[in-house]
Amino acid sequence: MTQPLLKLIDINKSFGTTDVLTDINLEVFPGEVLCLLGDNGAGKSTVIKVLSGFHEPTSGQVEVNGEPTVFKSPRDASEVGIATVHQFGGTFPLMTIGRSFFVGAEPLKGWGPFKRLDTRFAGEVAVREMQSLGITRITEGSRLVGGLSGGERQALAIGRAVYFGANVLILDEPTAALGVKEAAHVLRIIMQARQKGVAVILVTHNVTHAMTVGDHFAVLIRGVIADDFRKGERTREQITDLMAGGEAMAELEAEIEEYQRTHDGHVPAPGDLPANKSTA
Numbered sequence: 001m002t003q004p005l006l007k008l009i010d011i012n013k014s015f016g017t018t019d020v021l022t023d024i025n026l027e028v029f030p031g032e033v034l035c036l037l038g039d040n041g042a043g044k045s046t047v048i049k050v051l052s053g054f055h056e057p058t059s060g061q062v063e064v065n066g067e068p069t070v071f072k073s074p075r076d077a078s079e080v081g082i083a084t085v086h087q088f089g090g091t092f093p094l095m096t097i098g099r100s101f102f103v104g105a106e107p108l109k110g111w112g113p114f115k116r117l118d119t120r121f122a123g124e125v126a127v128r129e130m131q132s133l134g135i136t137r138i139t140e141g142s143r144l145v146g147g148l149s150g151g152e153r154q155a156l157a158i159g160r161a162v163y164f165g166a167n168v169l170i171l172d173e174p175t176a177a178l179g180v181k182e183a184a185h186v187l188r189i190i191m192q193a194r195q196k197g198v199a200v201i202l203v204t205h206n207v208t209h210a211m212t213v214g215d216h217f218a219v220l221i222r223g224v225i226a227d228d229f230r231k232g233e234r235t236r237e238q239i240t241d242l243m244a245g246g247e248a249m250a251e252l253e254a255e256i257e258e259y260q261r262t263h264d265g266h267v268p269a270p271g272d273l274p275a276n277k278s279t280a
């Protein structure tokens, strides 16, 4: 098997006395979609922030292509080809598509003090890259980003990341704010990035979306990987139950342990534990 592009080994992350991630082990290969699933507060964003250089882990090792690597900043992660696209594509509504595509890496034309953005080139490349991801409605690079749909903005951001050489694409809830058709389009784009050999890490609450495009799945509950499996190894119901029930079960287990600790190891009788907080 080829080497993982990116690997997390025994990663722990604490903020002060709060342990947010515990012994996270994950790997992602080229041309593979790894889905990171989990309920609110499970630690998904924190994993992404470790992977993209925003947070240094408290302990553990990140490897890129088998090499131990320390990201001191997001720039370090982006230099090795790790790109993160956030929910709304991280694009600028008042910019043209072309300018937004090249922001920070503007293609210039002219000479010396007369250098200016080559708007035609920028627009052409942006439109071509969006079209290569199946967004054929967009033909003018001079259109404003603010007029694009949510799915089109995602395509612009993903196209940009791939064009600038991303080999690991981290997508943070890319379908969360989209309608059904737009979400399907974004999932298609993810498959296209995967076919280009990009390793995709898809962070989502949506089990259906994950199961549609995922090759490998990790379910986070309270900062721990509660399950790690490949396509076809779990049913949709099993994953949904784990995500919905895992948190409540962990809470109950902690309450029972606490009761036993403070009651000489006795098992709690009915009524001894706090009333059920869940209304589900």
Ligand SMILES: Nc1ncnc2c1ncn2[C@@H]1O[C@H](COP(=O)(O)OP(=O)(O)OP(=O)(O)O)[C@@H](O)[C@H]1O
Pocket (backbone or CB within 6 Å): 015, 018, 020, 038, 039, 040, 041, 042, 043, 044, 045, 046, 047
């Ligand atoms: N800088 C921080 N300082 C203290 N606690 C933090 C910090 N960042 C995150 N946390 C805590 O870590 C836990 C995990 O948060 P995180 O944002 O990673 O979860 P998530 O799975 O991405 O949730 P959501 O789906 O709601 O975005 C939460 O309890 C959060 O309050």
